[in-house]
Amino acid sequence: MKLFDVYPLQPIAIAHAHGAWVWDEQGNKYLDMYGGHAVISIGHTHPHYIKRLTEQLGKIGFYSNSVHLRIQEELAEKLGDLSGKPHFQLFLCNSGAEANENALKLASFHTGRKKVLAFRGAFHGRTSLAVAATDNPKIVAPVNQADHIIFAPFNDETGLETVFSEQGEEIAAVIVEGIQGVGGINEASVAFLKKIRQLCDAWGAVYIADGIQCGYGRSGTFFSHDYCGVDADIYTTAKGMGNGFPVGGVWAGPQFRPWHGMLGTTFGGNPLACAAALAVAEVMESESLMQNAAETGTYLMTKLKACSGIKEVRGRGLMIGIDLTAEKSDLRKRLLHKGRVFTGEAKPNVVRLLPSLALTRTEADYFLEKFYESFQD
Numbered sequence: 001m002k003l004f005d006v007y008p009l010q011p012i013a014i015a016h017a018h019g020a021w022v023w024d025e026q027g028n029k030y031l032d033m034y035g036g037h038a039v040i041s042i043g044h045t046h047p048h049y050i051k052r053l054t055e056q057l058g059k060i061g062f063y064s065n066s067v068h069l070r071i072q073e074e075l076a077e078k079l080g081d082l083s084g085k086p087h088f089q090l091f092l093c094n095s096g097a098e099a100n101e102n103a104l105k106l107a108s109f110h111t112g113r114k115k116v117l118a119f120r121g122a123f124h125g126r127t128s129l130a131v132a133a134t135d136n137p138k139i140v141a142p143v144n145q146a147d148h149i150i151f152a153p154f155n156d157e158t159g160l161e162t163v164f165s166e167q168g169e170e171i172a173a174v175i176v177e178g179i180q181g182v183g184g185i186n187e188a189s190v191a192f193l194k195k196i197r198q199l200c201d202a203w204g205a206v207y208i209a210d211g212i213q214c215g216y217g218r219s220g221t222f223f224s225h226d227y228c229g230v231d232a233d234i235y236t237t238a239k240g241m242g243n244g245f246p247v248g249g250v251w252a253g254p255q256f257r258p259w260h261g262m263l264g265t266t267f268g269g270n271p272l273a274c275a276a277a278l279a280v281a282e283v284m285e286s287e288s289l290m291q292n293a294a295e296t297g298t299y300l301m302t303k304l305k306a307c308s309g310i311k312e313v314r315g316r317g318l319m320i321g322i323d324l325t326a327e328k329s330d331l332r333k334r335l336l337h338k339g340r341v342f343t344g345e346a347k348p349n350v351v352r353l354l355p356s357l358a359l360t361r362t363e364a365d366y367f368l369e370k371f372y373e374s375f376q377d
């Protein structure tokens with residue numbers, strides 16, 4: 001059987017990895033400024049991660065959510081402390097799309113309403129509701145088309161007020177990324193997020209903060225939404241949560257009352273996933289990775305902003321977009337094949353940097369050197 005060919009692949013086969021580095025089958029070494037799409041949060045093959053997962057595998061790999069799994073409680077406790085949101089409730093699932101799907105469902109159960117407000121440039125996943133709330137018609141199949149999703153312009157408070165004044169009583173949820181990732185590293189303004197909070201309070205809608213790419217310490221605080229100084233009602237996480245082990249989370253505020261069967265999953269919250277997430281949280285804490293993301297990110301952005309010829313440098317912490325002019329559109333390719341540096345992209349010409357939160361200053365300098373070389377080529 002052949003693989004279902006849905007991914008445009010780089011002609012590189014990765015064989016092993018460590019920290020911020022990966023090696024291909026020929027032994028060539030690459031700096032990973034992509035983190036496997038914002039997933040590698042504490043670095044590849046971190047010894048504590050390997051130890052925690054190996055130990056857990058020796059105890060029990062899986063049991064269902066029909067019994068007490070103490071490690072889930074341990075994880076919820078740890079994440080409450082690490083994020084400064086100990087009063088939230090954690091529902092564990094397996095991916096980002098699944099987290100958003102459940103968050104939207106929870107908001108709809110809670111309000112008894114159906115409409116969802118999402119924004120231009122948004123990406124929330126590929127399952128039915130999540131993809132319907134994603135601003136990319138190409139990946140929305142006819143079966144996913146929903147007339148209860150409203151799209152409004154991003155960072156436009158007036159547009160937001162107009163939608164609420166016309167349909168406020170029907171809106172179950174507003175879902176927003178703190179920094180749009182796939183959309184090209186566009187940060188939500190403080191005023192915009194505050195306006196979402198205000199309108200959700202006024203109209204009884206649920207504010208969902210999609211922290212799947214921009215959250216989990218990447219921006220320098222636990223959630224990038226935290227910069228605006230107001231809480232969301234629900235946060236969603238995945239990607240960096242398990243450093244590659246599939247794990248996602250819905251963080252529901254205390255106002256949400258669960259009932260048995262309201263949400264559910266077979267694999268979500270399994271002991272191995274919890275061990276991976278706990279290992280990540282422990283390393284984030286012991287190695288002060290949020291602080292490192294803030295500092296190394298600021299360093300990189302300051303250097304990149306000083307480089308003339310770049311259209312714009314956007315982002316926060318270690319979620320950085322380098323917006324290039326059309327003539328430089330093949331820079332990412334040069335960086336990969338000549339500089340041996342992996343980066344991400346956003347259309348049309350944005351290089352996305354989503355490295356491990358443990359990226360060192362030396363590694364940042366190595367990236368800058370390779371970037372300047374490719375830029376001048």
Ligand SMILES: Cc1ncc(COP(=O)(O)O)c(C=O)c1O
Nearest residue numbers: 095096097123124125181212213
């Ligand atoms: C902001 C955001 N939300 C949701 C998702 C979907 O996550 P997953 O691919 O784990 O389903 C992504 C993935 O890129 C994302 O960037």
